[in-house]
Ligand SMILES: Nc1ncnc2c1ncn2[C@@H]1O[C@H](COP(=O)(O)OP(=O)(O)OP(=O)(O)O)[C@@H](O)[C@H]1O
């Protein structure tokens with residue numbers, strides 16, 4: 001890992017228009033996310049269901065159009081990119097999805113699926129070069145080149161996710177956004193796919209945003225972790241620090257919810273009650289205030305900014321616990 005930043009996200013906001021009981025609403029899925037991905041690192045993005053993790057990932061490759069904010073990839077303005085520059089960005093920043101079956105066309109051969117990004121962008125000089133690159137990419141993800149002729153229904157879940165990874169790496173991207181890539185897999189297969197991702201990261205010098213709600217998985221693969229709550233990042237730190245010494249009350253509650261065999265590692269005082277507030281009626285102050293044991297009047301009135309709270313760590317809380 002180097003200290004060079006490859007992808008910088010500043011105050012990103014992404015919303016969706018939805019209709020509910022005949023009325024139109026706006027769901028603010030991402031509400032001011034700032035984070036940076038360093039060259040060669042795996043940044044884990046963790047948080048409970050619905051907090052906006054997938055929307056962050058999709059915004060980074062413009063599968064959804066952000067409302068505002070800035071995304072910089074090696075000097076390119078991702079939000080403003082269009083035409084050729086957007087196509088080229090989508091070869092450099094690639095997504096791996098949770099459900100490889102849903103993201104593979106059942107009628108296409110595995111080879112055609114793996115080659116898709118290359119075909120769309122006319123990167124193959126010849127038929128034989130295309131065949132060779134498909135074979136090479138399949139081998140890189142631990143599959144025999146003969147898989148190119150097969151179809152998705154003939155593959156196991158783990159094999160399909162290997163194909164999903166092959167599709168992502170074929171154009172030699174710099175960044176992988178892996179959105180819950182092992183959540184749909186059996187536990188025994190999860191470890192194999194995680195190992196593959198870790199090997200590829202070394203071999204291909206990838207930087208990775210690894211989205212998961214599973215802290216065990218995040219702990220295994222991430223160098224740093226960003227914790228998300230209701231559309232915002234509430235804490236970032238390196239993985240060991242955030243697991244052993246979480247600062248934000250929400251991170252504490254999240255870590256306390258994971259069973260720890262060693263009682264000395266259990267976190268005291270992480271009481272949490274209730275559900276997150278509705279996406280349709282956001283509180284005016286800190287979004288976590290309604291559930292927070294440390295809540296004060298200030299928390300109800302004023303949104304806490306994400307700010308440095310020690311070397312290499314940031315948190316967004318008015319009442320930081322040290
Ligand atoms: N296409 C969409 N249309 C309308 N609302 C959406 C859409 N995509 C996401 N949302 C809403 O935005 C919010 C954030 O969703 P998102 O899928 O980003 O969360 P997540 O953290 O990835 O959740 P999960 O852990 O369940 O995958 C949720 O309230 C969700 O219902």
Ligand SMILES: [Mg+2]
Pocket residue numbers: 053054055179
């Ligand atoms: Mg998601």
